[in-house]
Amino acid sequence: MEDFGDQPLLKKQYYHENCPGCKVDEAKELKKDFTFRNVFNIWMVVLCATLPVASLFPYLYFLVKDFNIAETEEDISTYAGYVGSAFMVGRALTSILWGMLADRFGRKPVVIIGIFSVVIFNTLFGVCTSFWMAIMMRLLLGALNGLLGTMKAYSSEIFREEYHAFGQSMFAAAWGVGLAFGPALGGYFAQPVQKYPNIFSRNSFWDKFPYFLPCFIVSAMALAVAISCIWLPETLHNHKVSTEKNEALENGTKEPDKNKMLQKDESLLRNWPLMSSIIVYCVFAIHDIAFIEIFSLWSVSPQRLGGLNFETNDVGNVLSVSGIAIIIFQLGIYQLVQKICGPIVLARIVGVLSIPILQSFPFMTMLSGFTLNISIYSAAILKNLFMEIISTGLYILQNKAVDQHQRGVANGICITAMSACKIIGPAAGGAILTWSQKRMHASFLPGPHVVFFGLNVVEVLALLLTFKPFLTERKTPS
Template sequence: MPEENASAPLLEKVYHADCPGCKVDRWKATNEGIPFRELFYVWLVTLCTALPISSLFPFLYFMVRDLNIAKREEDIGFYAGYIGSSFMFGRALTSFLWGILADKYGRKPVIVFGVSSVVIFNTLFGLSTNFWMAVSTRFLLGSLNGLLGPIKAYAVEVSPKKHQASALSLVATSWGIGLIIGPAIGGYLAQPADKFPNLFPKESIFGRFPYFLPCLCISLIAVGVLVACIWLPETLHTHKETRDHISYDPLGASEDGSAFKVKDEQTERKKYPSEENLFKNWPLMSSIIVYSIFSFHDMAYTEIFSLWAESDRKYGGLSFSTNDVGQVLAISGFSLLVFQLFLYPPLERLFGPVSSSRIAGVLAIPLLSTYPLFSMLSGAGLFVVVNFASLLKNILDIIINIGMVILQNNSVEQHQRGAANGMSMTLMSIFKSVAPASGGALFSWAQKRQTASFLPGDQVVFFALNVVKLLGVLLTFRPFLTLRNEPPST
C-alpha cells in the first residue's frame, strides 16, 4: 500500500568524496532534469567521431581516379571499397580494448585520446599522395579512435534513468548527423581549386591536394572538441565498494512516486547469472549481432549511394557532382536532427525499441527497391525524389540503430557498460569493414552487367541491400533476440 511504502525506511547510498562517479550519482539523486551541459559534450564528441567516417564518400570516387590506381573506370568502385573498409577494419581490431580501458581507467582519458587521433590522422589522410597512404592513414584513424563505445556508456551514466533513452537518442542523433554532415563537408569542399579558383589557386596546397580542405575542416572541429573535453566530468567509480554495497537508483521510483526502489546488485546478478561473462549474456549478444547486421547494411548503403549517384547515366547512375551529393546528404542531416529531437522520443514510448526497429526495417525494403528507377527522372523532379528518399531512408535507419543501442545498454550493469559497448563496436566494426569492400566490389560488378536478363545493372545492388535488411528484421523476433527481462529460449 502507498502508506506502507511511504513509511518504510530508505536505504541511503554511500557516496565517496574522492570518487568522480559518486559526484555524478549525487547530482542525479538531487536533480531529475536533463543534464544539458554534459549531454552537449556528448553531442560534440559523438559528432567529432562520426564526421571523418563518411566524409570521404562524396569524393572517394574522384580521389581513387586521381590516385591512378584503377586501370578502368569500372574498377574505381573496387579500390574505393578498400579505402572505405580500412577505417572499420582498424576499429574492429581495437574497439574491445578501448572499452576495457574505459572501464579500468575512465571514460574521459579514452575520449580525449580518440579525439586527438582524429586531429592527427584525418589531416594526414587529406594529404595522401598514393593509394596505400590513404589506406594506412584511414586504418590508423580507425584503430586509435575508440570513442563511440565509451561515449554511449557515458551518456547513460551521466543521465537520470528516465532520461537515458533520450541520452542514447542524442548519441544516435549526433552520430547520424555526423554521418550526413561529414559527406556534405566532403562534397562541398573537395577540389576547391576547381570550384573556387579565386580563393584557392592551383599552385596552393589545396590545389596540389584537392581533398585536403574537407579533412582539415573536420580536424579543426576536432581541435575545438578536444578543448571542450577539459570540462568533461568523469563518471567511472574508483572505489572498491562500488560493486559490493546495496544501492538504489534515486530515480527508480515506484509508480505512485511514494518511495524509491532499492536494488541489491548481487541479487540482480543472481537473477541474471550470465551477466558477469558478457559472452554468455544472450540479451546483450543477440542485440549486438542484430545491430551489426543492420550496420553492415547502413555502411554498404552509404558507400553505394555516393558511387551510384556520381556514376554516369550510361551505367544506371545519376551523374551527380560532389556538390549534388553533399547537398542531398546535408538536407537529410538537418531532417534527422528535427526527427530525433521532436519525434523519436514519443515514437519510442509508443512502440518500444524493438517494435519501432521492426517497422522501420520493413518500410525500408520497398523504399530501396525504387532507387534503380530514379535514373529515369531528370531536373527538379529527380532532385525532389532523391532528397525525399534519402531523408526517409536515413530516418528509418536511425530508428533501428537507436533501438539496438538501448537494448545493449539495458543488458548490463554500469561496471560492464564500457566493455559491452566496446564489444558491440568490435563486432559492428568487423561488419562495417567488410561492407564498403563488398559494396564497392558488387557495384563494380553490377556496372559490367548492364544487359543481364536477371536484375541488370544497379538493380542487383539494391536487391542485395534489401536481402541484408530483411535478414536483420527477421532476427529481431524471438527466439533469436531476447530482452533482459525475458528468459532465453531453450
C-alpha cells in the first residue's frame, strides 16, 4: 500500500488552492504553524496598537500643564483624563465596524490600515500645541485603529487548537508589555532638551515640541511594521466555510446537524458565554486603565499632594521592569499555570492578591530611598502582571465562544465595549485624583488613599462577576 505520510487524504481535498485561510489551515495540519514568525507578527502588531495608548501617561501631566488650560495645579489631572479618554471614544465608535470589515475582507487589510493610522495621527499628536488639538488627534487615532479586535481573532486562528491558549497569552503579553514599556518610552524621551542637553539644544525643534520624540519613535516603529505586514499570513477564508458539513463528509455521514448549523449563525448578542466574558472583561478594563493613568499621575504629583514627586524617568524605570517581568511570565510560566488552574480560577486567585497590593500604594509616600524603590517596584510588577493574567484568561474564553466566521465581529464588540468602559476609566480616575488631592487632611481615606480604595471596589465587583451563574464557558462538543 502506498504511504501518504502524516497528511490525511480526506482533509487535503478541502484545501482551496487560492485561499489564504486554507494555506494557514494546511500549515496547522502539517504542524508548521508554531513558528517564531507568527509569534513575532502578533507581538509587533499589538505593540503598534498599545504603545500609542500608554506612552503618553508619564508626560501627560506636563503636556496638559504646558497647554495652560487648567486653572489650578490640582485640575491638571482632570484635563489629563479627558486626553486619555479621547482615544477610547474613537475606538468605541468604530471597533464593531472594523470587526465586520475584518470578517468580510480579511484580517490583513484591517491591520495595515490600523498601523498606518498610528504612523499618521500619533506623529501629529507629538506636535500638538493646544488641548483641543490633542483631543482631536487622539480621537482620530482611536477611530481608525482596528488592530486590537482583529489581532485577538488572529492570534487564536494562526495556531492549532492546542496552542490557542498560547496565542492568547502572546497577545496579552504583547499588550501588557506595551502598557509597561510605553510609559517607559514616554518617560525616557519626553522633554529631551531637559534630560539630554548635550544632544538636544535649547530653542530647537525639540524644545518647541518637547513631547514629539516619543511619538516619533513609536510612529517610526509602526511604519516598519506596516511594511513588514505585506507578508502577514491571512487567516480568513475567501470561500464559504461550513465546518459541520466538512466534518460530516469526512466522517462519512450524509448531512450535518441543522440545529448545529443554526447555532453557528445565532446572534452574538444572545451568545451568553461571549457576552458574559465581555462584561467581566469590561469591568476589569475600567479598573486597569484607571490604575495605569492614576499610577503615572500620582507618581509624578508633588509630595504635598500625596504623590511621590517622581520624574518621568523614574516612572519609566518602574514600568519597564514590570514589562520584563510580564515577558518572562507569559513566555515561560503562564501556559503551565493555566493548565493546572484553568484561566478563570487563575484570574480569581490573582484578583484577590491584587487587593492588598493596590491599597498599599498610597502608604509608600511614607518611605524613601532604597525602601521606597523596593516597595514600588515589587508592587508595580505584581500589579501589572496580575492584570495581564486576568486579561489573558478572558481572551481565551471570548475566542472559544465563537467560530471563525463570527470572530472578527465578536472581538469588535468586545473592543467597542472595552473602549467605552475605558472612556470612564481615565476621565473618572483623573477627576477623582484631582478631588482626592483637595482633601489631603480628611479624617477618612485622606488624599490618594480614597483613589486606590475606589479601584479596589471595582476590582472586587469584577471578581464577583467571574462566578456562576454570571460567567459561563462555551460547552465544546464531545
